Amino acid sequence: MxxxxxxxxxxxxxxxxxxxxxxxxxxxxxxxxxxxxxxxxxxxxxxxxxxxxxxxxxxxxxxxxxxxxxxxxxxxISLDLFRNSIFSVSIVIMFITAMGMFGTIAYIPILVQGVIGRTATNSGPLLFPMMMEMVVSSTISGQIISRTGKYKILGIVGLSLATLGMYLLSIMNVDTKNAKVVRDMILIGADLGVTMPLFTIAVQNAFPHSRIGVVTAPTQFFRSIGSTVGVAIMGSLMNNNLKTEM
CATH class of the missing domain: 1.10.287 (Helix Hairpins)
Incomplete structure (x- = not known):
């Protein structure tokens, strides 16, 4: 309405x-x-x-x-957009970031339940710190960009946090405590809060105002495809490992 x-x-x-x-x-x-x-x-x-x-x-x-x-x-998707290096790099980064984000959301609760041994009631809330950190880091990075007009260093910092967070998640085992899971989720959330809006802004500013709709749509499309492919790949890896290890 x-x-x-x-x-x-x-x-x-x-x-x-x-x-x-x-x-x-x-x-x-x-x-x-x-x-x-x-x-x-x-x-x-x-x-x-x-x-x-x-x-x-x-x-x-x-x-x-x-x-x-x-x-x-x-x-x-207009193919001439890929001649712009900012557009091409941003598309790849958003695709990979979406893979990590939705893979984390889908499978971290399963890992916490199946490996660490927590209940479903305890595993679900472990995603909350990531979501809250996304809101906080998105707000802070937005203010920095609007006041300084610079975003490259924020992208580097965000992706570095994502790399560190994913590495820490990859070494979790049966002895991992809830506090460590929360720490790792905060790192992932900090990355997502910075990079998800940042690269959309970068792409929009790399083209004339008349093409904003044309360039924004592919960024959302590749982000959606990245999330779908990421969940499918991680699900396949998990199923294969379960068959061989159990």
């Missing part, structure tokens, strides 16, 4: 085209990739014909998508 009253209505008289073929091929490629990652090592062996075929067809869909986008009148 609020949006219907406050959002302006933009009327366009020119006829716009929709990249239906690009949408269909992109969707098919993503589905094939996710199926390969989810089924590989659990339902089927990694070197099975089905899994190899899924990866091959996913790659074919990716190449087909690039070809379609290069010819489309109004492509889903």
């Amino acid at each position: 609020v949006l219907s009253k406050t959002m302006p209505i933009i009327k366009r008289h020119e006829k716009r085209s929709i990249d239906w073929w690009g949408s269909a091929v992109l969707l098919a490629g993503i589905i094939l990739l996710l199926l390969a990652l989810v089924w590989g090592g659990s339902t089927y062996a990694w070197d099975s014909t089905r899994i190899i075929g899924l990866f091959i067809f996913s790659a074919v869909m990716a190449l087909t998508f690039l070809f379609i986008e290069s010819k489309a009148k109004e492509p889903i």
Whole structure:
């Protein structure tokens, strides 16, 4: 109701085209990739014909998508954006960051329950420090950027914290205490609070105002794909390790 009253209505008289073929091929490629990652090592062996075929067809869909986008009148993702180094680097970083974020959210509670031996009631709240630190670090980094206009050093600091936090999470074992888990989650939250809005801002400032919508949409898309792929990969690794270690 609020949006219907406050959002302006933009009327366009020119006829716009929709990249239906690009949408269909992109969707098919993503589905094939996710199926390969989810089924590989659990339902089927990694070197099975089905899994190899899924990866091959996913790659074919990716190449087909690039070809379609290069010819489309109004492509889903304009390929000329990747000529800008800020855009390309930011896309890669947001993809990897999303993999780590959603992988952490999905599997840290499972690790705390299955390895450390805590209950579900105790494992869930361990994500709360990460969420709170995301809010705090996002607010602080936003103020720094707005007052100084500089963001490169913040990106370096944020990614360094993420690397340290992920390393500390990787060495957790049955003797790890809740305090150490909270510490690691705070480090991850500090990174996410800084980097998630920072690279979006960097991309938006690297292009003219008229292209803000065009450049912002791919950043959100690759972040979403990164989170999906990250959860699928980590789930596959966990299932494979459970089968071999138990």
